[in-house]
Amino acid sequence: MSYIAGVDIGNSTTEACVGEVRSDGNIHFLTSASCPTTGTKGTVANTHAIKSALKQAMSKIGREVEDISLIRLNEAAPVIGDTAMETLTETIITDSSMIGHNPSTPAGAGQAVGEILLIDKLSRGVPGTPYIVASPSTYSYEEVAAILNQASDSLNITGVILQADEAVLVENRLRKKVPIIDEVSRIDKLPDGVLAAIEVALPGQTVRMLSNPYGIATLLHLDAEETRTVTPIAKSLIGKRSAVVLKTPGGNVRENILPAGEIYFDAENSSSINLDEGAEKIMQAVADAGNIYDISGQPNTNVGNMLTRIKHGMSELDQTPNADIRITDILAVDTLAPVLISGALAGETCLEKAVGIAAMVKTQKLPMQEIAEKLKLDLGTEVKVAGVEAVMASLGALTTPGTKLPLAILDMGGGSTDAAVISEDGKVTMTHQAGAGELVSMLIETELGLGDRHMAEQIKKYPLAKVESLFHMRMENGQMTFVDESIDPRFYGRVVLLAENGFIRIEKDIPMEKIVQVRRDAKRKVFVTNAFRALKKVAPGHDLKNISNVVLVGGSAEDFEIPEMLMEEFAGYRIVCGRGNIRGTEGPRNAVATGLVLSYAGERS
Known part of the structure; x- marks a missing residue:
C-alpha cells in the first residue's frame, strides 16, 4: 500500500490531498486538509505550510506524514498579486478656511448665517447683527445655555458651534432654538468676526444647502468665481448630517489634480x-x-x-x-x-x-526544486514538482459530478484569477490574471474608510443584518428574523456580520445599505470583470459562445454571492456555470491538489 499526496501552494491557502494507490493502479482518495500559506507563493518559506497541511491530512486517517510514499507539488512560480x-485628486484648504464636520451628534435643524463670535466676547456683540456663537469645552453645557439665554434678549444669535459633545444638552436648555454643531475639536482656530454658515439636517436626512455650491453661494453671498472655488467644499459635505463653512478673506479652497x-x-x-x-x-x-x-x-x-x-x-x-x-x-x-x-x-x-x-x-527564477529538496530532507519522502497549476485544476474540476469535456474552469483565489479550457482531446489553454480577493478587500476597506484590512475581509465573507431589538433583526435582503433567546445588548441598534460562530459588530457607524452596495460593487468590479477577460483569452476563437461549461474553483468560489453573480452574467451566453464540488465532497476547494494525485495515475498508465 502506498500513499500519494498532492499539494497546491496558493497565494493565501496551501491545500493537500492524499490518495491510496490500489493494486489495480486506481487511486482511492482518503483525506484532505488546508492551512494558510506561509511566505509568498513559490518561495522556500512555503515548506512550513506544506508540512502543516500534510500533517493535518494524515492525522485524519491515523497516519504520519512519513508514511507518504510520494509528494507531488504544483509548479508555483513566484507570482505576487x-x-x-x-x-x-486632492482637496486643499489654506488660510484657515474650515469645513466640517462630525455628523453624529448635532442638535436643532435648519440653516444659520452669521459672524463668528466667541462666547467670552459676547459683550462686544452689536444688536441686530446675526452671530454664530463658538464655545470651547472649558464652558459646561449649563454655562453655555445660561449665557446664550441671557444674551438672546439683546443679540441676534442664529446658531452655535461647540467644542464638546454637548449639542443636545445645550439645545434642551435654550429658550430660543437654533441649529447647534458640536465636536469641533479645533475651535480655537475659528477666526473671530468671520462670516460663517452652518446647517443641521433633520434626523435621517443629510445637509442640502451646504452640500450644494449654489447653496453655499446663497448663504454666503458669493459671486460666480467664488462659487466655482467652493465646489470641493460642497462635494466633501455630501452625506453629512451637519456642516459648517467659513468665508475667510484670504481663504483658498481648490481641487488639486x-x-x-x-x-x-x-x-x-x-x-x-x-x-x-x-x-x-x-x-x-x-x-x-x-x-x-x-x-x-x-x-x-x-x-x-x-x-x-x-x-x-x-x-x-x-x-x-x-x-x-x-x-x-x-x-x-x-x-x-x-x-x-x-x-x-x-x-x-x-x-x-x-x-x-x-x-x-x-x-524567471523557479525555486520549486529548492522547495522539493528541503521537503525531502525534512520528511525523508520523495518529492516531485509534478504539474502546471491550471492543468491540475482542470483535472481536479472534472471530478465534479455532472461535468464532461470540453470544460472551462475559473480558479478564483486571493491574488489572481486563473482560467483554463481543457478540450475533448485533453489540450489545455490557460491564463493568469491579476486581481482577486485581496483587491476586493482593499476596495471595501478604502471606500468604507475602515482603516482595518481584517474587518474588510470579514465584510467580504459574511452577509449583514441590523439588530433592531433584543429579539429580532433585519437582514440585508429585508427579511425580518426573530430569535428565541435575547440578543447580546452590545449588538443592539448595530450592524453586524452573520459569521459561523456568532455576530461580528461593525464598529464604524456606516448604514447597512452602503456596506452592502460597496461590497457587491467591489466584487463585480474585480471578479465579474476578470472572469470575462480571462475566459475570453482561453476560449476557442476568443469567443465565450464557444464555452458551454464553467466550473468555479478556489477560495473565492466559496463566497456566498460571487458564484451567483457570475451565473447571472453568463446566462446570456448559455453557459452552465456553478461552484465545483471536487470529488463530490470538497466543494470548490482542493481542485489542484486532487489533480496532482490523479495525474500520478495517468503517468503510470
Missing part, C-alpha cells in the same frame, strides 16, 4: 496610457496590448511609484541579483477614497477619485 491605491502618470506596456503591441483616463480605458489598453512582456510607469508620478513599489516587493523575495522581475498583467478599478483634506482644521475627509491596481509580478 499585489495591490495599490492612488488618488487622482495630482500627476497621475503614464502606464507603459512593453508588449506585442507596445503602447501607453495615462492613469487618469480611468479604469475602463486602462483595461482596454491592456486588452489591445496583446501578449505583455512587462508593464512600467512614468518616473516620479503616482503610477510610476506604485508599480515600482510592487516590483520592489518582489525583488526583496528573490535573492538572485539580476532577477528578471516583470509585471505581466494589471487590473485597474475606479473607486472613491476618503482622503484627509489638506489644511482642514477639523480632520474632515473628502471622497476623492482614485484608481486601484492589482499587478501580476513574475520572475
